[in-house]
Amino acid sequence: MIRRAAPALRDDVAAALAELGEDPTADRVSTLVSALREDLLLGGLVQTDIRVLVDQARRKLDQPRVHSGTFDVSSTAWPQVLGSERDIARHISGLSPYDVSEEQIEEQYRDCRARLQWVALDSFVTGDENYHLSDEERQAECDRLPAETMPPLLADGNELVDGHHRMRTLLQRDATHWWVYVIEDIPESALELSVMEYSIDPT
Structure with missing residues (x-):
């Protein structure tokens, strides 16, 4: 270390x-x-x-502010990388209005991280509709969110994993691209290295 x-x-x-x-x-x-x-x-x-x-x-x-549809957005409010399966699980559970199992999410994305990218929204498939049916109350909450505070989506390859309600809001606002955490495997070489840690003096 x-x-x-x-x-x-x-x-x-x-x-x-x-x-x-x-x-x-x-x-x-x-x-x-x-x-x-x-x-x-x-x-x-x-x-x-x-x-x-x-x-x-x-x-x-x-990073300059970039244009998506009818509004300007920036990624600077969100970390560039979710560095582990634990960070991915916390991201999902922190945004979900429902009870989710962080342990199950961590197991599903073992040895993975997610990198923030500016992605075309039409590049995603939404998977089985039965598992992410629109909830009217939740959708209304997302529709009220200003663009500046809209959290990134989460995707595994071209499949949208988290953020279906936000995706609907973005499409309604004519957004063509958005910030998306794209899941990727952590290279074995990185897994073998100790994480660099800085001791920060709070004073």
């Missing part, structure tokens, strides 16, 4: 920025350190190369 205190994390970020061809100004380094702290505490990153982490963080911070 690799550990870094806050000053070392700052130094690592500055060095990584320089290697990536960007001037490591104090403000830029501070902003990226704050972003990395959030993602690391959420457990969403499994890479051990600090350059990969910094590059992901800066792309997320610099």
Whole structure:
């Protein structure tokens, strides 16, 4: 397990920025350190190369707002990666209005993670309609959600796993694309590596 205190994390970020061809100004380094702290505490990153982490963080911070149908949206409110089956299960259970078994979800997606992507909505199939029939009350709740707070959908390949009511809302609003967590297997090489963890001094 690799550990870094806050000053070392700052130094690592500055060095990584320089290697990536960007001037490591104090403000830029501070902003990226704050972003990395959030993602690391959420457990969403499994890479051990600090350059990969910094590059992901800066792309997320610099990501322009994008247009979908009749409204602008951004992915910056959501972590870029759900780093494990546990994170996937928590994402689903946290958004579901129904009782769901996190243990069953974790078992179904053992050794998987989900990466946030901007995806065309017409690329998905919704699976067996009997398992996700529209609930009028739930649909009304989704229809009231502003675009800025609409959670990402979740998909396994081209099958929509979570977010069918949100999908209906988006299509009603003429959205053509949306942020989707796409499930993928964690490479064996990543599973064998210890997760990099930074010790953050809260002061």
